[in-house]
Amino acid sequence: MPDTNSPRPVPAALLATLRSIVGDRGLLTAPSDTAAYAEDWRRLYRGRTDAVIRPASTREAAEVVRACAEAGVAVVPQGGNTSMVGGAVPAEDGSELVLSLARMNRVRDLDPVDLTLTIEAGVTLKAAQDAAAAQGCLLPLSIGSEGTAQIGGILATNAGGNNTVRYGNARDLVLGLEVVLPDGRIWNGLRRLRKDNTGYCLRQLFVGAEGTLGVITAAVLKLFPQPVEVEVALCAVPSPEAALDLFTRFQRHDAASIQAFEYMSGAGMDLVLRHIDNARLPLAQTAAHYALIELATPRPQAGLRATMESLLAQAMEDGIVDDAVLAENTSQRAAIWHLREEHSEAQKRAGASVKNDVSVPVSRVPELIRRAGAACTALMPGIRVVPFGHMGDGNIHFNLAQPEGMDAAAFLARDHDIMDTVGEVVRDLDGSFSAEHGIGKLKPYMMPDWRGGAELELMRAIKHAVDPRNLMNPGKIFP
Ligand code: 2HG
Ligand code: ZN
Numbered sequence: 120m121p122d123t124n125s126p127r128p129v130p131a132a133l134l135a136t137l138r139s140i141v142g143d144r145g146l147l148t149a150p151s152d153t154a155a156y157a158e159d160w161r162r163l164y165r166g167r168t169d170a171v172i173r174p175a176s177t178r179e180a181a182e183v184v185r186a187c188a189e190a191g192v193a194v195v196p197q198g199g200n201t202s203m204v205g206g207a208v209p210a211e212d213g214s215e216l217v218l219s220l221a222r223m224n225r226v227r228d229l230d231p232v233d234l235t236l237t238i239e240a241g242v243t244l245k246a247a248q249d250a251a252a253a254q255g256c257l258l259p260l261s262i263g264s265e266g267t268a269q270i271g272g273i274l275a276t277n278a279g280g281n282n283t284v285r286y287g288n289a290r291d292l293v294l295g296l297e298v299v300l301p302d303g304r305i306w307n308g309l310r311r312l313r314k315d316n317t318g319y320c321l322r323q324l325f326v327g328a329e330g331t332l333g334v335i336t337a338a339v340l341k342l343f344p345q346p347v348e349v350e351v352a353l354c355a356v357p358s359p360e361a362a363l364d365l366f367t368r369f370q371r372h373d374a375a376s377i378q379a380f381e382y383m384s385g386a387g388m389d390l391v392l393r394h395i396d397n398a399r400l401p402l403a404q405t406a407a408h409y410a411l412i413e414l415a416t417p418r419p420q421a422g423l424r425a426t427m428e429s430l431l432a433q434a435m436e437d438g439i440v441d442d443a444v445l446a447e448n449t450s451q452r453a454a455i456w457h458l459r460e461e462h463s464e465a466q467k468r469a470g471a472s473v474k475n476d477v478s479v480p481v482s483r484v485p486e487l488i489r490r491a492g493a494a495c496t497a498l499m500p501g502i503r504v505v506p507f508g509h510m511g512d513g514n515i516h517f518n519l520a521q522p523e524g525m526d527a528a529a530f531l532a533r534d535h536d537i538m539d540t541v542g543e544v545v546r547d548l549d550g551s552f553s554a555e556h557g558i559g560k561l562k563p564y565m566m567p568d569w570r571g572g573a574e575l576e577l578m579r580a581i582k583h584a585v586d587p588r589n590l591m592n593p594g595k596i597f598p
Contacts, residue, residue: 127214129169133190137172140182147171156197156217157209164205164560167213175222177297177305177336184334185303187216193590194218196330198272199243201264203474204559206276206329206595220271223336226250234342235294235311240271240335256342259286263460271335277327279555281379284511289326295339296322301586311339329557330592332585346415350423351452352431354443355406359485361439362410366511368430369412376423378415380511381459384408387505390465391458398458401444411459462507466520471527473534475517475541478554484510491517491544498540499533514554517541563598
C-alpha cells in the first residue's frame with residue numbers, strides 16, 4: 120500500500136510550463152493560497168496540492184490539461200467547492216493539481232427567443248440566474264449554495280435542488296457542452312438545438328461524471344419564461360403522511376404550477392431557529408413537521424393566490440394542515456426560504472452530522488422517514504434525526520446529528536454504520552443511496568453493493584476508454 124502521507128511533489132518543470140500558459144495570476148502555489156482549495160465544505164477531507172491552476176479561457180484550460188497529461192500528473196477540476204461528498208478535493212499526498220474554473224466566468228450568449236443561455240463553467244449559479252432574469256427569463260435550478268456553486272461543478276455533479284419536481288435535474292437543462300478531454304483536446308458540443316439525434320448523447324456522459332472524464336468549460340442551458348405570479352406558503356403539518364397528502368392535492372389540482380414542494384422536520388427547524396441569524400418562524404408555534412410550497416407561473420391572472428388559499432383551507436378542514444402562512448411579498452418569500460436553505464449551515468454549527476442524500480419513490484417518503492428514523496434511534500439512542508428535503512421529487516436528506524454531548528470524532532467514526540442503517544431501509548423501498556450529491560470520495564465504497572455487476576463494469580469501461588491513465592479526478596466515484 121502506498122503511504123498516502125509521504126509527499127509526492129509535482130515536477131518543478133511542469134509548474135513552470137503551467138505558469139507560462141496561465142501567467143502569474145493564473146497559478147497559486149503558496150500554501151496559504153491553495154489550502155482552501157484542498158479542503159471540502161464539510162471539512163471531511165483535507166488534501167494537499169502544489170498548485171491551483173486558474174485558466175482564463177478554454178484554450179488555456181486545454182493547454183493546462185495537455186501539459187499535465189504529458190507529465191502524467193492528475194488534475195482535479197473544481198468549481199465553487201461546495202460538494203457534500205468531497206468530490207473536488209485533491210489527494211492527501213500532494214500528487215494532484217487543482218484546476219479551478221473560477222476565472223472562466225463569462226456569459227457568452229443569451230437568446231430570449233431560443234430560450235438558451237451559453238455560459239462558461241466558472242459563473243456562479245446565482246450570477247447565471249440573474250443574467251437570465253435580466254432578460255425576462257428563468258434558469259430554473261435552485262440550490263442552497265447557489266451563490267458559490269458554479270455552473271461547471273453543477274453540471275459535472277448533475278445537481279438537483281428545489282425545482283427538480285418541475286424542471287428535472289441539471290442534466291435535463293443541458294442542450295450543449297464544451298469539454299476539455301483528458302488528453303487536452305477540446306470537444307465543442309455547444310449546440311443549442313432542441314432536437315439533435317446523432318448517435319450517443321455525449322453531453323450526458325459528462326454531466327454527472329464528477330470530472331472523471333474531462334473538464335466542462337462551457338454549456339448551453341435551457342431557459343424558461345420568467346414567472347409573473349409566485350406564491351410561497353409554509354405549513355405546519357401533523358405528519359409526513361399529511362405532507363404527502365398535501366403534495367398530492369396540489370399535484371392533482373395543477374401539477375404544472377408546483378415550483379417546489381419541500382419537507383422539513385421539527386428537529387431541523389429547531390436547529391435553524393437556534394443557530395441561524397435572522398431566522399424567525401412566521402407561525403404561532405413550532406411543529407413536528409413542515410411543508411414549504413412554492414407555486415409559480417408565467418401565465419398572467421392565473422389566480423395562484425386563490426389556489427393556494429383554497430387548497431390550504433380545505434387541507435386545514437381535513438386535518439392535514441395545522442397552521443399555514445402565505446408570503447405577502449418578496450422579502451417574506453425569501454424569509455421562508457431562508458428557513459429551508461439554512462438547514463445545512465445550522466446542522467454544521469450544531470456539531471458533527473452524518474448525511475444521507477437518498478431518494479425513494481415519492482409515495483414512500485413518509486415510510487422512509489419513519490422507518491429510517493426508528494432504525495437510527497435503535498442503532499444509537501439519543502441520535503438526533505433531522506430529515507428534510509425535496510419531498511416533491513422523493514429526495515430526502517436523511518441527516519443525523521450527533522447526540523448532545525457526544526464526542527464528535529466518536530460519532531463520525533460510526534458514519535458507515537449509520538449510512539448502512541439508512542441504506543437498508545432505502546434499499547427496501549427501492550430507492551437510491553445518492554439522489555443529488557453524487558458519489559465523490561465519500562461513497563465509492565457503496566458502489567459495488569448498489570451498482571455492481573454490469574452497471575459498474577460499464578462505467579469502468581467508459582472511464583478507461585476516455586481517461587485510460589486515470590488522470591481526471593482520481594479517487595472519485597470508483598472504489
Ligand atoms: C439541500 O437540499 C442541499 O439543502 C444540502 O442538498 C443538504 O445538507 C444537506 O444534507
Ligand atoms: Zn438537496
